[in-house]
Amino acid sequence: MDIQLNGVSKSFGDQLAIDHVGFTINSGDICCLLGPSGSGKTTLIRLMIGALKADEGMIQLGETVMPSMAMLHNIGFMPQNDGLYEDLSADANLEFFGSIYKLGKAKLQARITEVLKLVDLTADRKKLVRNFSGGMKKRLSLAIAILHGPDILFLDEPTVGIDPILRRQIWDQFQMIRASGKTIIVSTHVMDEVLECDRAALIYNGRLIAYDTVPHLLDQTENGRIEELFLIAGREGGVGHA
Template sequence: MDIHIHDVTKSFGKQIAIDRVSFTIHSGEICCLLGPSGSGKTTLIRLMIGALKADEGTVQLGETFMPNMKMLQTIGFMPQNDGLYDDLSAEANLEFFGSIYKLGKTKLQARITDVLALVELTDDRKKLVRHFSGGMKKRLSLAIAILHQPDFLFLDEPTVGIDPLLRRQIWGQFQAIRATGTTIIVSTHVMDEVQECDRAALIYNGRLIAYDTIPHLLGQTDNGRVEELFLIAGRAGGTSHA
């Protein structure tokens, strides 16, 4: 199922957070929402998952217009600040979120084993989360987001504050999840991470300044660095050309 974002605008008071953005994320791809802090990446994710309603325009997950409660079963979401219960063990966190999706006891236990193996936390499953390192928390947060095998996985700045080695490891895990057919939408302000994606949407001041495959995007620059596209957009005032 593709994600269709059509002429979406969202304001908070007088501030326009998303300004007439349109593009389509293709099923089974990793789409990177790239932009500096405060550019509107998180707002765009929140519009896609239905946490916000667009002032104008529409967001569709497949054929369904968002926000829609029924679609939450098909969405996996990893918030920026982990969203974990520190006073529970990794396993208890997974069991709690898993129980909401009504996976059934046997299937839930099997999934917990699978996702813990994927994020390499099997040996730490009984540990309280408050004793976890930052990287372990990120990986557990990812495990929760994919526990119910969602069609769409939204990751809001998943690699913020973690070292390059762990970042590489986590991107490896994203690729493994994508291989199962899940469409992944990742927001990031780390320009290098764009290389890991199939397509990237470049967001600047709430506007979409470019959306294309990575080779095509880099082909538009002189030095092969994606930052240049932001500099060009900055000089032009951030026009939208989806």
């Protein structure tokens, strides 16, 4: 299902966090929310999943206006901070989060086996999470996010703090999930990660400064580096978006 944002704004007190943002994410795409730390990416994700309500504008997932409790079974969310229970094993973490979605015992056990294989943690399923490396925790968080088979996956800075080899492995897993027909929205401040995506929304000081396919965005630059568009925005107050 497509995701549509129309004139979305959100403030916290006197601080305007999101300023009249609007764009459409096509079903089956990987869309990158790209911008420096503090630009509003996490707030935008929280608005799209319905954890926050917009002050102005409207967000729709398919035909459903957000926030909507009914849409939660269609959404997977991987927060920036892992949110795992470190005194439990990987299996026990998945069983706990799976129980929230009322999958049924047999289906849940089958899904746990499937997602652990996907994120390459089968051999570590009985290990306590406190003994996991940072990369293993990221992969377990991804397994939890996809456990209930959501159509749309939101990933908030999923590769922050991990080394380049693990980042490559995690992006390979994202591509496999996308190949199964899922829509993925991923936020990052790592500029080269935009090359993994179909489209990118460039967020700067709470504003959408550009939104287009990645090749079209790169065509707007002189040196083929996406950060050039942020430099233009800083000097000129924004660039065009499609």
